[in-house]
Amino acid sequence: MKNPPPIMDSAARRWRAALFLFMLATGVSMASWVARTPAVRDALEVSTGAMGLVLFGLSIGSMAGVLASGGLVRRHGGRLVIAVGAVLLVAGLLVIAGGAALEVSGGVFGGLALFGAGMGLAEVAFNIEGAAVERTVGRPVLPVLHGCFSLGTVVGALVGMGLTAVRFPVGWHLALVALAVAAAGMWTVRAVPAGTGRESAVTGDAAGAEGATGTSGAAGAARTESAAGSGAGGGGRAGGVRGHLDVWRDRRLVLIGLIVLAMAFAEGSANDWMPLLMVDGHGTGATAGSLTFMLFAVAMTTGRFTGGPLLVRYGPAAVVRASAVVAAVGVALVVFSDSALLAGAAVVLWGLGASLGFPVTISAAGEDARPGDASARVAAVSTAGYAAFLVGPPSLGFLADHVGLRNAMVVVLVLLGGAALITGALRRIPGAPVGEAPSSQPDLV
Numbered sequence: 001m002k003n004p005p006p007i008m009d010s011a012a013r014r015w016r017a018a019l020f021l022f023m024l025a026t027g028v029s030m031a032s033w034v035a036r037t038p039a040v041r042d043a044l045e046v047s048t049g050a051m052g053l054v055l056f057g058l059s060i061g062s063m064a065g066v067l068a069s070g071g072l073v074r075r076h077g078g079r080l081v082i083a084v085g086a087v088l089l090v091a092g093l094l095v096i097a098g099g100a101a102l103e104v105s106g107g108v109f110g111g112l113a114l115f116g117a118g119m120g121l122a123e124v125a126f127n128i129e130g131a132a133v134e135r136t137v138g139r140p141v142l143p144v145l146h147g148c149f150s151l152g153t154v155v156g157a158l159v160g161m162g163l164t165a166v167r168f169p170v171g172w173h174l175a176l177v178a179l180a181v182a183a184a185g186m187w188t189v190r191a192v193p194a195g196t197g198r199e200s201a202v203t204g205d206a207a208g209a210e211g212a213t214g215t216s217g218a219a220g221a222a223r224t225e226s227a228a229g230s231g232a233g234g235g236g237r238a239g240g241v242r243g244h245l246d247v248w249r250d251r252r253l254v255l256i257g258l259i260v261l262a263m264a265f266a267e268g269s270a271n272d273w274m275p276l277l278m279v280d281g282h283g284t285g286a287t288a289g290s291l292t293f294m295l296f297a298v299a300m301t302t303g304r305f306t307g308g309p310l311l312v313r314y315g316p317a318a319v320v321r322a323s324a325v326v327a328a329v330g331v332a333l334v335v336f337s338d339s340a341l342l343a344g345a346a347v348v349l350w351g352l353g354a355s356l357g358f359p360v361t362i363s364a365a366g367e368d369a370r371p372g373d374a375s376a377r378v379a380a381v382s383t384a385g386y387a388a389f390l391v392g393p394p395s396l397g398f399l400a401d402h403v404g405l406r407n408a409m410v411v412v413l414v415l416l417g418g419a420a421l422i423t424g425a426l427r428r429i430p431g432a433p434v435g436e437a438p439s440s441q442p443d444l445v
Helices: 010-035 037-044 048-076 078-102 105-137 142-165 170-191 204-212 217-236 240-249 251-282 286-314 316-336 340-355 357-365 371-390 392-403 410-421
Strands: none
Touching: 010 037, 010 078, 010 105, 010 142, 010 170, 010 251, 010 286, 037 048, 037 078, 037 105, 037 170, 037 251, 037 286, 048 078, 048 105, 048 371, 048 392, 078 105, 078 170, 105 142, 105 357, 105 371, 142 170, 142 286, 142 357, 240 251, 240 371, 251 286, 251 316, 251 340, 251 357, 251 371, 251 392, 251 410, 286 316, 286 340, 286 357, 316 340, 316 357, 316 410, 340 357, 357 371
16 A cells, blocks of 8 residues: 655745746746747857857856756755856846847857856756655656746747747847746745755764654755765765766666666757757748747647656656657657658657656656765766756757758657667666655646
């Protein structure tokens, strides 16, 4: 008989709702940029390859944020890292807005670097926070958390498509989005408890003692997570950079990392290139390109909000294997079909297939008896995933200069095929803690 999920207190509900809200805002901001990339490319008067170079600003900033985030969370906790990330996100959007308005490629590059750094810092911290909430509430959180990001991309794509159709200035559009992200970030930082994932002087025994006294809810979970992080760093794995690298000695985690690399690459490629893929590869207009990206975002959102029961019934290995195959079929149709209509419809398969890969692999990485170890593993796999999500896709722009953007997407197809072959690594560990085999009800509030 399954243990009933724990009852959440009001602080835990605010914690989870805050994560959902800011992921929604992050999705809106990302989609707002993506939906306006054709207009920015035209304003800057650059080639597809040169646009790929501009996009590397996002990649460079994102990887700097991703690589720094795990260590900063261990030192200061997730809340402070999320706060810094929110500030950088807002600053980046404002700089992009100015660069687009002034038609300065260097300004857009610099703004994307700031935006990417903020996103990298915040989203790794969010995965650590989300895994901690998942263990606390005993319900699926990470798929819904990433679903909120996808829902945000739907909203951002819809608004971007409408503003593209009426030729609303890109600069003003992104500046307004920055204000919305700032408001969401302020509320989120106040609602997230301090200390999640932080290594402290508290010993692992102290963490166990606190759990024995019955501390519960968001604050108790954050304190336990902080204390366990110290225990893992001292009694389990070394702290700092060495501790971050030591987790990769686990062969299962390496395979999980490879899966997240492929699935995140598939998602990131669509996020970076979908509008231009339809405009340049299939000859559609800019508004139709934005509409296609919106369809992808809707499919991603649908998959993430409805995937919980499938995960409970079939398990993560089978679900991610099927997801990789479905995504591969969608990519193949986009690449090899000469019909713009069929390619647009196939984007739905691409989005549905890519939807669960990232959150499910993050959740699988967190299957560990000790919360401190779980945070280190989640941080490591998140870093690998964001590396593929943010650094890989811009490189397709350089390949596209030689073979065309549609043919460059064959790389995505190959990676998805490889991921489908190694999904056995996602099978749940027998005897995993109850919090890591959550109930089928995701609950949004």
